């Protein structure tokens with residue numbers, strides 16, 4: 001299949017949005033930017049169209065999708081009830097990077113929810129996404145637009161690498177702002193539970209609701225089975241083997257240098273992923289800088305792009321500095337640990 005690529009960084013091209021929406025209506029796949037990562041979208045009410053997403057991504061069929069909407073009217077068509085806490089959260093965080101789990105109604109196809117009785121829904125903030133949704137007049141089911149297991153795409157070039165020839169349209173809207181996927185919050189039971197941490201943090205949610213929310217057990221203890229099917233799969237993995245270092249500046253510095261030299265002597269190609277602050281201390285080549293510790297949004301925005309950079313550099317080993325697990329740092333570390341297959345060194 002020939003993939004059409006539309007580039008619209010600053011201004012929306014109405015005509016290209018209309019052509020893209022037509023593809024959605026015809027049951028084809030369109031990749032579009034959101035403020036978190038790029039999504040590969042299909043008409044969320046058309047099972048045949050949604051099936052194409054699973055094929056293109058090589059995604060396990062037990063991993064449910066998020067429906068993207070642009071109006072509360074649309075939400076009301078997809079769920080039987082919007083609980084009060086849902087209304088409060090929507091008012092505070094939509095449009096934005098918070099995905100909410102509701103009890104689904106019958107018009108949501110089983111393929112979208114992988115047979116579960118809940119449906120994940122979010123209203124994105126990105127202008128291209130909103131315009132595409134408006135023009136398509138249907139909820140758009142869209143997972144991250146990467147081949148399953150690879151780092152999520154934050155630039156159109158990442159999408160082109162993974163999905164060129166497998167989708168009808170890719171809309172290039174430049175680099176995404178947040179860079180890690182939305183926070184997923186289950187509000188279908190009594191106590192709200194965060195199934196995936198993202199840029200909307202636990203503290204922010206608790207402040208708005210005035211009650212405590214919990215992390216899914218699997219986010220605290222590796223051995224627990226995640227409630228979100230997607231969380232159990234290997235994810236975000238660069239080709240090289242990755243290890244994370246957590247500790248004081250001095251001990252991280254020492255351990256990274258030591259292992260860097262050791263692997264080099266073993267004839268391995270080593271890459272180092274660190275903050276600007278640690279990079280200043282390290283006098284070695286092969287450093288990729290994540291961003292500044294003082295700007296966690298810069299780090300989240302860069303993370304997946306930097307992981308993909310190591311694939312271009314064809315490194316065997318990636319030694320990576322851990323980030324403080326505070327605010328969006330919780331989401332960043334969640335992705336980093338998955339990318340590293342949980343190889344974390346406390347130094």
Ligand code: TXA
Nearest residue numbers: 036038039064065118120143144181182228229230231
């Ligand atoms: O920021 C985002 O959320 C991006 C953009 C494109 O919107 N989308 C995204 O989709 O990250 P995806 O499919 O890569 O991740 C969706 C996550 C998966 O972990 C999936 O298992 C979980 O949400 N999920 C979806 N529906 C669910 C449900 N009914 N119950 C539990 N988990 C669900």
Ligand code: MG
Nearest residue numbers: 143144152181
């Ligand atoms: Mg994904």
